[in-house]
Amino acid sequence: MHRPGTNPDNVQQSDVLCDFCRREWTDDLPVIEGHQGSIICGHCLALAYRLIVLNKSGNAPEGAKCTMCLEHRAELAWQSPAYPEAVICKRCTNQAAATLSKDKDYNWQKPQ
Numbered sequence: 076m077h078r079p080g081t082n083p084d085n086v087q088q089s090d091v092l093c094d095f096c097r098r099e100w101t102d103d104l105p106v107i108e109g110h111q112g113s114i115i116c117g118h119c120l121a122l123a124y125r126l127i128v129l130n131k132s133g134n135a136p137e138g139a140k141c142t143m144c145l146e147h148r149a150e151l152a153w154q155s156p157a158y159p160e161a162v163i164c165k166r167c168t169n170q171a172a173a174t175l176s177k178d179k180d181y182n183w184q185k186p187q
């Protein structure tokens with residue numbers, strides 16, 4: 076997401092916030108972009124991955140709309156504890172984790 080009040084014609088890196096924790100995007104903070112400017116950072120992605128993939132569990136209401144792909148999917152999903160409107164589905168979690176773990180600019184690895 077963009078910080079409220081961001082000039083869409085002049086978006087700065089610091090205007091880009093994780094939808095799930097509202098951390099600012101910095102050079103040390105890996106982020107992945109979803110649809111319509113949605114963003115998840117490496118910290119939140121690790122939490123989602125642990126719950127959904129490693130624990131095979133979810134905490135989002137069934138059929139909740141995924142913030143990243145904008146679909147209502149009948150599968151496990153992680154809901155941000157801080158911003159409950161932010162939800163990521165299992166598919167997006169797996170895709171984002173695969174992408175981020177291959178990105179050589181960041182040292183992000185899938186939680187074990």
Ligand SMILES: [Zn+2]
Binds near residue numbers: 095097115
């Ligand atoms: Zn985050």
Ligand SMILES: [Zn+2]
Binds near residue numbers: 142143146
């Ligand atoms: Zn999704």
